[in-house]
Amino acid sequence: MRFDSYHPAINFIFFTAVIAFTVIFRHPVYLAISYAAAFAYSVKLNGRRGFSFNLALIPFITLWTWIYASFTHFGVTNIGETAVGNMITLESLIYGVVTGVTAAAVLMWMACVHATVSSDKVVYLFGRVTPKLSLFLSILLRLIPRIKDRARRISTARRAVGRGTNQGNLVRRCINAVQLASIVTTWTMENMIETADSMRSRGYALKGRSSFSIYRFDNRDRSFVIMLCAEITAALAGFALDQTKVLYDPQIIVNPVTPTSYLFYGAYAFLNVLPMTLQLLREWWFKRQSDILKNVKDNTIQ
Amino acid sequence: MAVQADEAVNTDVKKTGAKRLTKRTLVAAFLILVIIPLTIYLGLMLGDRQYYFISMLIILYTMIPFFMVFEKRKPKARELVVIAVLCAIAVAGRAVFIFLPFFKPLVAIVIITGIAFGGEAGFLCGAVSGFVSNFIFGQGPWTPWQMFAYGIAGFLAGVLHQKGWLKEKRLPLCIFGGVVVMLVVGPLLDTCTLFTMSSMVSTENAAVVYMAGIPVNSIHAVATVIFLLLLSQPMLDKLNRIKLKYSMLQD
Numbered sequence: 001m002r003f004d005s006y007h008p009a010i011n012f013i014f015f016t017a018v019i020a021f022t023v024i025f026r027h028p029v030y031l032a033i034s035y036a037a038a039f040a041y042s043v044k045l046n047g048r049r050g051f052s053f054n055l056a057l058i059p060f061i062t063l064w065t066w067i068y069a070s071f072t073h074f075g076v077t078n079i080g081e082t083a084v085g086n087m088i089t090l091e092s093l094i095y096g097v098v099t100g101v102t103a104a105a106v107l108m109w110m111a112c113v114h115a116t117v118s119s120d121k122v123v124y125l126f127g128r129v130t131p132k133l134s135l136f137l138s139i140l141l142r143l144i145p146r147i148k149d150r151a152r153r154i155s156t157a158r159r160a161v162g163r164g165t166n167q168g169n170l171v172r173r174c175i176n177a178v179q180l181a182s183i184v185t186t187w188t189m190e191n192m193i194e195t196a197d198s199m200r201s202r203g204y205a206l207k208g209r210s211s212f213s214i215y216r217f218d219n220r221d222r223s224f225v226i227m228l229c230a231e232i233t234a235a236l237a238g239f240a241l242d243q244t245k246v247l248y249d250p251q252i253i254v255n256p257v258t259p260t261s262y263l264f265y266g267a268y269a270f271l272n273v274l275p276m277t278l279q280l281l282r283e284w285w286f287k288r289q290s291d292i293l294k295n296v297k298d299n300t301i302q
Numbered sequence: 303m304a305v306q307a308d309e310a311v312n313t314d315v316k317k318t319g320a321k322r323l324t325k326r327t328l329v330a331a332f333l334i335l336v337i338i339p340l341t342i343y344l345g346l347m348l349g350d351r352q353y354y355f356i357s358m359l360i361i362l363y364t365m366i367p368f369f370m371v372f373e374k375r376k377p378k379a380r381e382l383v384v385i386a387v388l389c390a391i392a393v394a395g396r397a398v399f400i401f402l403p404f405f406k407p408l409v410a411i412v413i414i415t416g417i418a419f420g421g422e423a424g425f426l427c428g429a430v431s432g433f434v435s436n437f438i439f440g441q442g443p444w445t446p447w448q449m450f451a452y453g454i455a456g457f458l459a460g461v462l463h464q465k466g467w468l469k470e471k472r473l474p475l476c477i478f479g480g481v482v483v484m485l486v487v488g489p490l491l492d493t494c495t496l497f498t499m500s501s502m503v504s505t506e507n508a509a510v511v512y513m514a515g516i517p518v519n520s521i522h523a524v525a526t527v528i529f530l531l532l533l534s535q536p537m538l539d540k541l542n543r544i545k546l547k548y549s550m551l552q553d
Contacts, residue, residue, distance in 0.1 A: 023355050071507070103498070110442050119437050130373045136386055136426075140434055143390035144397075151394075181391075182536055188387050189544055196379035204379050 002045075003275035007221040008121035010228065015113050017232050018272060022105045025244040026098055027254070029265055035101050037272035038108035044276055045115040054108055061100035068096030074249045095248040116275075124213050131211065143188070151184050224278075231271035238264035329370060333363045357497040361446040368425045368453065380550055384541075385423050388415045392431040397438055404521045408435070409455050409487060410529035411537075413479055416459030417470060418541040424456025447494035451487045458482060475534045479526040488519030 003011065022034040042050040070082045075091025082088060119141050127134035158164055158180065165177045203209060238244055243264045247253040255261075341359050377385075388411060395407040408431055416424025432448040459478065462468035468478055492515035496508055544550070 020355075071510075106443060110440065114440065119434075130369060132373050132377065132382075133369060133430075136372075136382060137430065137434070139383060139386045140389050140393075140430065141437075143386060144393055144434070147390050147394050178532060178536075181533075182540075185387075185391060185537065186540060188390070189384060189540065192383040192387050193380055193544070193548055196383040199379040199383075 002116065002279055004116040004118070004121075006224060007215055007217050008117070008125050009217075010221055010224055011113075011117050011121065012125055013225070013232075014228060014275065015109065015117070017228075017235075019106055019109050021235055021268075021271075022102060022109065025239070026102070026248075027244045027246045028098065030244055030268055031098060031101055031105070033265065033269045033272055035105045035108075037269070037276070038105045038112065040273070041276045042108045042111045042115075044279065045112055050111060053111060054104075057104040057107060061097070061104055064100040064103070065093065065096035068099065069093040072096075076250050091248050091250065091252055094252060098248070121215075124215055127211050127213070134211070143192075147184060147188055150187060151180065154180055154183050154187075227274070228271075231267060231274065234264065234267035235271060238268065329367055333366060337363055357493075358443060358446055361450050365429060365446070365450060365453065368422065368429070368457070371422050372426050378550070380548055381419065381423075384544065384550070385415065385419060385427055389427050389431045389434065392427065393435040393438070396431070396435045400439075402525075404518050405525040406522070407525070407529040407533070408432075409452060409483055409522070409526045410479060410533055412452050412456040413459040413475065413482070413526075413530065414534055414537045414541070416456035416461075417463045417468070417475070418538060418545070419460070420464060421457045421460030424458075424460040425453040426456075428452030428454070428456040443498050444491070444494050447491060451490035454490070455482050455487050458486065470538055472531060472535055476527045476530045479530045480523045483523040483526045484519055488515055488522060491515070492519075 003014075018034065018038075022031070022038075025031065025034075039054050042054060044050075046053070069088050069092050070086070072092045072095075073086055073089060075089030077090035078087045079090050079093070080088040120138075123134050123138045123141065126137060155164060158176065159167065162168075163176050163179070165173055165180060167173070168176065241260075241264075242255060243261055245255055338360055341356055341363075392408045392411040392415075395411060399406050409428075412424060412428040412431060415427040429449040429452060432452045433445060436442075436445050436448070459468065459482070462478070463470070468474055489512065492512050495515070496511040
């Protein structure tokens with residue numbers, strides 16, 4: 001039961017909250033929680049490709065920290081000098097790490113968004129706010145694969161008469177490519193005008209036209225959204241109580257860690273791993289069920 | 303008969319046009335005078351150096367009036383699909399040239415759309431192409447900036463054409479394309495880099511980022527000029543033919 005089987009609004013709320021908190025909370029503990037959760041979830045969703053992408057971000061964080069620390073010089077703790085004689089401070093070094101990790105965490109969350117929020121969900125969400133734009137988006141998203149397919153068919157036909165994009169000398173090839181683009185454009189336009197007329201005949205732009213969608217808000221979504229709101233409230237409460245406050249300039253000052261802080265850390269961590277935990281639990285449950293079924297089957301055969 | 307009906311719709315739109323414009327102006331004024339200062343204030347309250355977040359929100363606000371125009375204008379189905387086709391071509395073009403970094407026909411096609419269907423359609427085409435093509439290239443904090451930068455290119459082309467300052471000739475279009483990419487689209491995308499990468503915006507930082515952006519923007523500008531050189535005349539011929547054939551002529 002992946003996160004994308006939930007209602008699109010829930011996906012949207014979750015990712016907006018998580019990414020906004022990642023950007024706003026500069027506290028190292030919160031940042032570490034967000035980074036770890038994004039890392040784990042993107043690996044869970046994207047497998048080996050996600051893992052190598054996340055690893056590739058680490059050198060960038062290091063490089064960024066190095067650039068940042070050698071070009072900004074706030075802070076009071078001197079730990080060295082750059083080649084041109086400017087001082088490197090501990091504060092700017094740590095702040096460089098913090099901003100680098102923030103950017104990496106946002107990119108990893110974005111990879112999760114890419115894996116769970118498909119374009120039809122975006123169209124559905126937009127449709128609630130601006131129906132025209134959403135219709136436009138859905139026409140467009142369907143058109144792109146259609147144009148690609150059409151280009152492939154035209155290209156095949158033209159190759160057969162010796163006018164393919166890989167036939168002839170360089171100039172000829174360019175001319176062939178431009179002609180291919182021209183044919184695709186004319187064909188698609190004329191075709192879509194027909195679609196437009198058909199849309200009009202079927203009552204496009206009439207009042208009370210509704211859009212079809214496969215999403216409904218069920219009890220599972222309701223329970224999830226209640227949980228999500230509680231977690232977001234907890235995170236915001238932590239923010240209001242200065243739990244996320246940290247100063248980097250001129251000196252690093254973190255609020256003292258009290259038992260209450262652990263409560264807020266826990267709540268924030270729970271928010272971040274919520275979709276992944278649900279997915280893992282569900283997978284474990286399904287596996288158990290199928291094992292039981294398999295055992296029953298084996299026993300009956302014996 | 304159909305032509306008459308279309309004309310009736312046209313005049314209808316014109317009559318109500320003035321009222322809608324004021325509503326949009328109100329929303330724009332509200333955004334600029336209330337929401338944007340409030341966002342900046344909240345950003346300052348939130349603590350140090352939230353440029354990245356604030357700038358993204360402001361860019362999103364800026365786009366709202368443009369999209370409102372589209373929503374309120376009740377575009378005709380034919381116009382809608384033709385703009386959708388142009389967007390699809392822009393996106394497909396960006397995907398076809400995936401192996402050449404920054405060498406993309408997207409801005410050229412957006413400019414052609416602006417010329418053929420006006421500034422609002424140009425903005426829509428640019429913004430939506432930026433958004434949709436990122437389903438292929440990957441969404442990120444840069445998406446709103448790209449949407450806005452490409453949209454503005456189309457909007458400027460359309461508005462300057464409507465004012466009669468930009469002719470439908472190959473040479474002026476190429477010059478306009480190159481200038482707009484170097485001076486508007488490129489710097490906007492550089493500003494995105496500046497706000498995303500550096501949490502402290504200083505003159506030196508800004509100078510470094512904008513200088514580093516010049517080669518990239520030059521490639522982008524050259525690509526736009528080449529594609530305008532190749533595509534503008536045939537594409538505009540096609541679009542004018544379509545407009546004439548299906549009576550989508552604007553006055």
